[in-house]
Amino acid sequence: MTHTTQVPHRRPVPDRSGAAPAAQPPARRRPASQQWAAWAFLTPVTLYLVLFYAYPLYRNLDLSLRHYTVRSFVQGDAPFTGLQNYRTVFDDPTFAPALLHTVVFTAVCLAFQYAIGLALAVFFNQHFRLSATLRALFLVPWLLPLIVSASTWSWMLNSESGVVNAALHAVGIDPVNWLTSPSWSLTSVIIANIWIGVPFNLVVLHSGLQSIPHSLYEAAALDGANAWQRFWRITFPLLRPVSAITLLLGLVYTLKVFDIIWIMTKGGPAESSTTFATWSYQLGFGNLLPAFGPGAAVGNLLVVAALVFGLVYVRVQRKQALS
Incomplete structure (x- = not known):
């Protein structure tokens, strides 16, 4: 006589609240049509x-x-x-000035574009009459083609017939050789690039301000905080994620600025406004005997710089998310 062993039926173990867990449905494979649609x-x-x-x-x-x-x-x-082309670039006497000009041009443009854009964003966030119209007018430099903007600034900063020197002469200041003086050429292209980049910072930062609850400002005002304290304790900290992506995109854009510098000064005079972007073009296309290899090497240095800052941004954002 054989004895049959019966396996007891396992009941689902209830959780701490006493409720039995719901049965998990079996995983379904996607139909082939959906997979083809995803690939399409x-x-x-x-x-x-x-x-x-x-x-x-x-x-x-x-x-x-x-x-x-x-x-x-x-x-x-x-x-x-x-790596011979990279050695040629590093040994070139133009490398050190171009690196310095690139760093100065990028840092100064980023600082002023962000500061002016943030100030305008806070100003337009007050929602006064005609604020939307004035904000739209500030977008004009961003919407114009770069060749138009650069040509306009070249005319305005002309040493003999420019309106800037005419205004300086009207107040008793000697005219400045904005585009033909090695001391002022880099400053001239920086001013033009700041004017072009401010609207982008204004739009992005103003969008970030819209996401800050107004109740925080009301609570801070009831606690006696003045305008500067509300900005420093509420606005600026809550804008850090938006500020980070704004500065990163501005950095990538400013590193590769070529049109403005080339149209206004062509990197001169005497390479006083030469950056890596204009130098790469001069090496590859600006000579009768183009140096394609060194020109590509300079361009790759810009790519590596942008990639490094992008990785730093991703790492910082990941640390902030984990904290």
Whole structure:
């Protein structure tokens, strides 16, 4: 006689509140039609990234590692030289001034664009009459083509017929050679770039101010906080995430500014306003015998700088999210 062992039925273990956990439904696989639809949506984005980002970066890296001439650029038989183009760039006497000009141009533009944009954003956040109209007018420099803006500033800062020197003469100040003096050329392109970049900071920071609850300002006013204390204790801390992305995008844009500098000064006089962006163009396209390799190497230095700051931003944001 055989004995059959019965396995007892396991009941679901209730949680602390006494309720039995709900039964988990079996995982369902997506139908093939949905998978094909997902790939169909991803394909255009993937092709765009490959054609307009990955391939140009690969070609630029390949240019910087080979000795390209006009003939080898067409035929594609340039010899591999390794890091020789980078050594040529580092040993070039233009490298140190161009690096200094790039750092000064980027830092000064970012500081003034952010400060002026933040001040205007706080001002327009008061919602007074015609605030929307005036805010829209401030967007004009951002909407104009860069060639138009740069040409306008070149005319305004002209040493002989510019309106800026005419205004200085009217108040008894000697005219300044804004575009033809090595002492003022970098300042001139910085002023023009600040004017162009302020609207972007205004729009982004004003959008960030809209997300701050007005009740916080009312509570601070009841506690006796003045306008500066409300700004420093409420507005500025709550705008840090928006400020971080604004400064990062401004940094990436300012590092690669070429149109304004080239139209206004062409990096001169005597390379007094040459940055990495204009130097890369001069090496690759500004001479009768173009140096494609060194020009690509300078461009890659800009890419690496932007990538480093982007990684720093991601790391800081991740730390803030975890804390």
